[in-house]
Amino acid sequence: MDLNLSESQTILRGAAREFLASECPPSLVRQMETDPKGLPPEVWRRIAQMGWPGIVVPEQYGGHEGSFLDLLVLLDEIGRAALPGPFFSTAVLAGLTILEGGSAEQKLSLLPRLCQGELFASLALSEPGLDFGLDGLTTAAATSGKGYAITGTKVFVPDAHLAEVLLCVARAGRRKDGVGVFLVKTANPGVSLAPLETNLRDKQFEVIFDGVEVGAAEVLGGKSGARAWLGPALGKAMLAKCAEMVGAGRRALELAVEYAKVRVQFGKPIGTLQAVKHHCANLATCIETAELMTYRAGWLVEQGLPWRRDALRAKAWTNEACKRAAALAHQVHGGMGFTREYDLYLYTGRMTAFAQMYGGTRWCLDQLADEMGLVREA
Structure with a gap:
């Protein structure tokens, strides 16, 4: 198993990071919080031009026919930028569901418009x-x-x-x-x-x-009779949300380390204090292990190997790892991290909220117990 990014995935990550750093600064994320639509039209137009909504859609339906890991790489960067708008609801929730279960006629009717950014769905x-x-x-x-x-x-x-x-x-x-x-x-x-x-x-x-x-x-x-194909679609969406959480966690780690370097207390940066170093190290461990489990499950999807148990483990672990990482990031920042004027909440809020969505920890563990034939706790 090789979880290193391919050359094309490395290029995709770099291009996405550069675009989002330029076009989706924290100020835009805050602006969209109070915008009635929550959609930056020009940013969405350019996202559609780059083909992101159709990244895993076959070429015959207007997509780029990329791999599932390509989608995870992209969502990792989307999470790091806290991109607002309907990408997850349209490209992931609706797009993957249509791909898994739609008839040929339905795919031809819906997916080309979705790939072009013209159709919003959820x-x-x-x-x-x-x-x-x-x-x-x-x-x-x-x-x-x-x-x-x-x-x-x-x-x-x-x-x-x-x-x-x-x-x-x-x-x-x-x-x-x-x-x-x-x-x-x-x-x-x-x-x-x-x-x-x-x-x-x-x-x-x-x-x-x-x-x-x-x-x-x-x-x-x-x-x-959609149960047979809808389950896999939801499982892939669950992994996609893991990737977005990992991206948000990575940005929270970056902010915590940057703050520890410049915040001076007791005559020296707080990053020189062992307790703060431990916080940053534990934060990094949380995010890196969540990333490893997410990409391992994504690799299994791509290889056509059994992946459901790994997806459930990945979401359960990512939920708890991101909640702990968010708490550690706020501990490093102290009171500063709790103000809405500071960027940290944009990422830690997503890390903790997404832990309750698309498979909470208890739900994932119950499903995993059923998969393994174990008796659930009462």
């Missing part, structure tokens, strides 16, 4: 009391006429206000565990959006589906 999965996964869904799609009527409430749907299409995950079919993914236009009657207030000030929404009618052609893959 995944409506989480429900009140249900974070991730496909068990316990209450949103239901009942057969109605020539299609389905969807009823239920979804929460923490990212960038729903920008999305033209939502990929709504709902119970469907006669079996209790039947699951379908439905292409629902946000303009359809019965779809209502309500913004949610979050610590990150990002664009998360509650979406209510009140008897929303969709045709049979809007069932992703043309059938309601």
